[in-house]
Amino acid sequence: METKEEFLAELSRCVVEMEDDDISAVAEDYAVHGYAPLDGILDGLVDGMNKAADLYEREEYFIPELLICSNAMYNGLDVLRPLLPQEEKNSKSKIVIGVVKGDTHDIGKNLVKIMLESAGYEMIDLGRDVAVDDFISTAKEQGAEVIALSTLMSTSMVNMEKVIQGLEAAGIRDQVKVIVGGAPISPAFAEKIGADGYSANAVEAVKLVDRLLAG
Amino acid sequence: MKQLTAIDRLTAVAHGKKVDHQPCICPGGMMNMIITEIMERSGISWPEAHSTAEQMAALTYELNHAGGFENYGVPFCMTVEAEAMGATVDMGDAQTEPHVVDSPLSSATQLDQLAPFSLDQGRIPTVLTAIRLLKAKGTGVPVIANITGPVSVAGTLVDMTSLLMELRKKPEACHRLMSLITDNLITYGQAQVAAGADAICIAEPSGTGEILGRRFFHEYSLPYLNRLLDSLEVPVKIVHICGRLHSIYEELSALHCDAFSFDACVSIEEIKPYLAGKAIMGNVNTHALGSMSGNKIEQLTKAALNKGADIVAPACGLPLTTPLANIQTMVATVRNEFSGDEQHELSD
Numbered sequence: 001m002e003t004k005e006e007f008l009a010e011l012s013r014c015v016v017e018m019e020d021d022d023i024s025a026v027a028e029d030y031a032v033h034g035y036a037p038l039d040g041i042l043d044g045l046v047d048g049m050n051k052a053a054d055l056y057e058r059e060e061y062f063i064p065e066l067l068i069c070s071n072a073m074y075n076g077l078d079v080l081r082p083l084l085p086q087e088e089k090n091s092k093s094k095i096v097i098g099v100v101k102g103d104t105h106d107i108g109k110n111l112v113k114i115m116l117e118s119a120g121y122e123m124i125d126l127g128r129d130v131a132v133d134d135f136i137s138t139a140k141e142q143g144a145e146v147i148a149l150s151t152l153m154s155t156s157m158v159n160m161e162k163v164i165q166g167l168e169a170a171g172i173r174d175q176v177k178v179i180v181g182g183a184p185i186s187p188a189f190a191e192k193i194g195a196d197g198y199s200a201n202a203v204e205a206v207k208l209v210d211r212l213l214a215g
Numbered sequence: 216m217k218q219l220t221a222i223d224r225l226t227a228v229a230h231g232k233k234v235d236h237q238p239c240i241c242p243g244g245m246m247n248m249i250i251t252e253i254m255e256r257s258g259i260s261w262p263e264a265h266s267t268a269e270q271m272a273a274l275t276y277e278l279n280h281a282g283g284f285e286n287y288g289v290p291f292c293m294t295v296e297a298e299a300m301g302a303t304v305d306m307g308d309a310q311t312e313p314h315v316v317d318s319p320l321s322s323a324t325q326l327d328q329l330a331p332f333s334l335d336q337g338r339i340p341t342v343l344t345a346i347r348l349l350k351a352k353g354t355g356v357p358v359i360a361n362i363t364g365p366v367s368v369a370g371t372l373v374d375m376t377s378l379l380m381e382l383r384k385k386p387e388a389c390h391r392l393m394s395l396i397t398d399n400l401i402t403y404g405q406a407q408v409a410a411g412a413d414a415i416c417i418a419e420p421s422g423t424g425e426i427l428g429r430r431f432f433h434e435y436s437l438p439y440l441n442r443l444l445d446s447l448e449v450p451v452k453i454v455h456i457c458g459r460l461h462s463i464y465e466e467l468s469a470l471h472c473d474a475f476s477f478d479a480c481v482s483i484e485e486i487k488p489y490l491a492g493k494a495i496m497g498n499v500n501t502h503a504l505g506s507m508s509g510n511k512i513e514q515l516t517k518a519a520l521n522k523g524a525d526i527v528a529p530a531c532g533l534p535l536t537t538p539l540a541n542i543q544t545m546v547a548t549v550r551n552e553f554s555g556d557e558q559h560e561l562s563d
Binding site: 018059061062063064065067068071101102103104105106107110129152153154155156157158183184186188189192 | 247305307310311312314315316371375376379380382383384420421425426427428431457458462478501502505506531532533534535536
């Protein structure tokens with residue numbers, strides 16, 4: 001590989017084809033050639049992740065594949081991100097994400113985080129089994145514009161509503177968009193608890209956040 | 216003519232026979248049946264009921280006794296298996312189900328770090344005693360023993376994200392892990408049956424088509440579920456798989472269960488052709504059960520029956536805030552909708 005286009009295509013391919021072991025060397029080689037790290041990220045790594053997401057939407061890839069693709073993307077990011085000039089490190093809005101109290105199933109949350117991160121958002125991941133107050137205090141301290149809540153368990157759904165009530169009590173409900181998702185969650189439930197949006201999967205979540213923040 | 220018991224009814228329907236009315240059940244386990252109203256009525260509450268056999272038995276007894284589902288079911292969570300195999304569990308509180316907070320392994324390759332499994336570990340004795348207590352009541356109400364499916368247990372023993380990647384990258388290690396987990400679940404399930412369980416329900420919330428896709432469902436879910444099912448000699452074997460199922464419709468007929476239960480997002484009419492020879496169980500929307508009026512519950516219950524549910528059940532675990540009245544309405548609706556002309560008598 002010599003040309004920038006060849007490198008970008010190879011970075012993208014490594015993500016789509018799950019070459020998470022080989023991608024670091026390709027990214028280092030790309031950097032050694034003096035090509036712009038931001039292009040490597042956007043036109044190489046993120047391009048590959050978008051293609052992986054397409055395959056997931058077409059049900060050619062499922063979660064194991066998508067996770068390995070994202071692992072490849074992160075390995076590439078580990079090489080290229082530190083090389084970004086300071087002014088290019090600014091990202092889009094901050095998003096606080098986590099699995100609500102009472103639940104530790106975090107695959108869905110991780111996928112949403114991956115897709116939002118590859119779309120350029122700065123993700124603050126509180127992990128799983130997260131107390132209601134932690135979402136609120138973190139969003140406040142970090143000036144986050146979105147809180148993304150996930151759960152797989154119907155017995156934990158009630159904690160999503162508690163986060164929204166907590167934001168109201170803290171007087172910052174109008175400063176933060178709340179989106180919800182997870183197997184037992186429906187658009188009707190999202191509407192009932194006063195969430196700003198629901199998304200059925202990680203790819204849709206990016207479109208949802210883009211839409212909410214544009215509006 | 217002998218009056219059918221709820222056990223007769225469930226067993227008959229699970230094997231394709233017609234009865235006076237379809238059973239209306241909620242197995243427990245992942246398919247949570249316990250609600251706050253029942254805790255208040257019985258004076259027995261989570262989290263204590265997860266660890267005390269008498270309380271566990273009394274809580275599920277109370278729901279049935281109050282005109283709720285036509286079964287007993289234990290335990291009330293999906294953490295008993297993982298805890299007994301070394302995972303750390305937060306027992307939750309009156310509003311929160313027990314959940315695994317720490318996985319003992321970070322990779323399937325660390326299998327040898329798991330402690331040997333035995334029936335006296337964790338809350339296994341609690342569950343087995345609760346089954347014995349419920350069986351001893353002799354009420355004719357089926358005791359359903361719940362088991363968390365092999366992939367779902369694997370996903371709590373090993374961090375789920377790592378496990379999913381390793382299914383692809385380290386198949387040998389994953390199969391060794393799955394095999395060991397399945398052996399442990401067989402030991403547990405056989406003990407549940409020996410304690411008096413009338414039915415077994417295996418819930419596989421993580422080993423789904425939606426998460427794994429058809430290839431890995433076929434490789435990792437199906438064979439271990441079947442090995443577990445084949446090792447349990449019990450009149451009724453139920454499998455519940457969460458999420459959308461269209462990617463694995465073709466796989467479902469290979470499951471060795473009597474009844475198959477699924478989420479509200481799956482259409483009964485659509486899935487039915489793929490479940491020949493199995494009882495269709497489901498799939499009343501739990502969000503509706505938790506929040507809608509009695510009229511709506513009646514409508515949804517009738518719709519499930521009309522579309523062909525052989526066993527009517529909630530599509531997923533119930534939220535704790537579900538009103539008892541809605542459960543009573545669901546059960547009463549099924550009881551009042553006769554499925555055929557033959558009454559109080561089994562017929563083929």
